[in-house]
Amino acid sequence: MSSAMFNLILEATLDTLYMVAVSGILSALVGIPLGVLLYVTRPGQILAQPVLQSVLGIVTNIGRSIPFIILMVAIIPFTRMLVGSSIGTNAAAVPLTIAAIPFIARLVEGALNEISPGLVEAAQSMGATPWQIISKVLLPEARGGIFTALTVTAVTLVSYSAMAGAVGGGGLGDLGIRYGYNRFNPTIMLITVAILVVMVQVFQSLGDYLVRKSNHK
């Protein structure tokens, strides 16, 4: 393999990692609080707000039901407004983030749902405020579930980022399409897939490790 080729692959790998990292972090920052909000505003919960809850639920479901490839194209004007361009890794990170937010939110909500209601009740009996219940009971108790959610999200983002690559986002998907597919270079295609597989394995193992460490059940 020529060193030019090697540089190309390295650059594409770093681009993919960059897209996954940026969209992963940003979507976690919004998605985790949204998931908590979806949970605590349920009827009978500590901050029950049935109307707000159903509105948030509907918005989340809409976000989750739009196919990523459509979302990416549909929000191009918004992406351009935000990062000044509709191509490149930064531009790809915008739809990736938006797609991942409702995804994480629902997974986090599910993780919180696994917590025994008795724990919240015990905290209430101790005079805990809703915020204290969230920060000292719900989030720590759901830590393992939240790590699982983030792992699944990271893996999904790797595959979505390849899709974003196909429409000018850069990264491994872009490389695979342009060199592997359009120029009939099976070696490049194979290497691209191999790197993606390794990347997913690493994310999954890291996630599993964190889940194991935070689980005292």
Add this chain to the structure above:
Amino acid sequence: MIRLTNLSKTFGTGPRAVQALKNVNLHVPRGQIHGVIGLSGAGKSTLIRCVNLLERPTTGTVEVDGQELTGLAGPALNQARHRIGMIFQHFNLLTSRTVFDNVALPLELMGVKGTEIKERVTPLLELVGLADKAKQYPAQLSGGQKQRVAIARALASRPQVLLCDEATSALDPQTTTSILELLQDINQKLGLTILLITHEMEVVKTICHRVGLISGGELVEEADVGDFFTSPRTALGRHFLNDFLELEPPRELIDRLEPQAGEHTHPVVRLAFSGDAVSTPLISRLARECGVDVSILQAKVESIQERTLGLMIAELMGGADDTRRALDYLQAHDLTVEVLGHVQRDV
């Protein structure tokens, strides 16, 4: 210390409304251990959850240590809850925290600082006998140990009242005894007022001073524990007691029991005696003074706290006049007589 006045709780509205509590009045003086016993679905859980407003009563008032709670909300209610500890059937410990950190939780919630937390948690772990488990996680503990942690946690905020919601129902009999001893110890050492709900007579017998019986959301009977065990006033009370004492006439006798006395029948009675009556040789006197023979079908002596309670099922054998005199004689003494029925005399 705890005063519930005209407490009612209705779940739902309209035709599907369920009234879980009906006009309950209850007073627990300072330092007392008060038990509320009832079958499942009787409303006992709702009752205890109303005391710290985990469940908001529909009408009525809750007073703890002179403070009316039903009018409180938000920070004021949280403040009041710091003075009411609670333990649960399933312990409700945080799996993500060590034993030490679980006990520290209520202190963190109150804003107590790190060094003071350590000073307060350590003696509590010693009190419940788990000082060596401070760094372990609840998953590594047995059920009894978990409940001990929960007790230490409930005491951390130095409450005046402890609510126990079926606290021993998930534990085996031996562990139950050790938890009850701990609760009694705390009651005596710290002067803590305890309100507990349970479906186990054993719990009432072992540590309660007073007991209330709840059925269909109503407090149907209330008495000192000694009185309740000698002479429950309601059918449900007797049911609980007989179930607990396992003092029922033998099966084949029940089949022969007739409700009305006939010409050739003998009465079968259940006798419960306490206090001086226990040590009086009543049965032999009965034979001498009334001329009846007494056939003892079942008997046992129970120790209910400081009182001794004797129970007996017996058939009084003799002529109609003699047996009537015998019943009068028994009733004149300090014991409870219940005529279960009459059996045909063997011919």
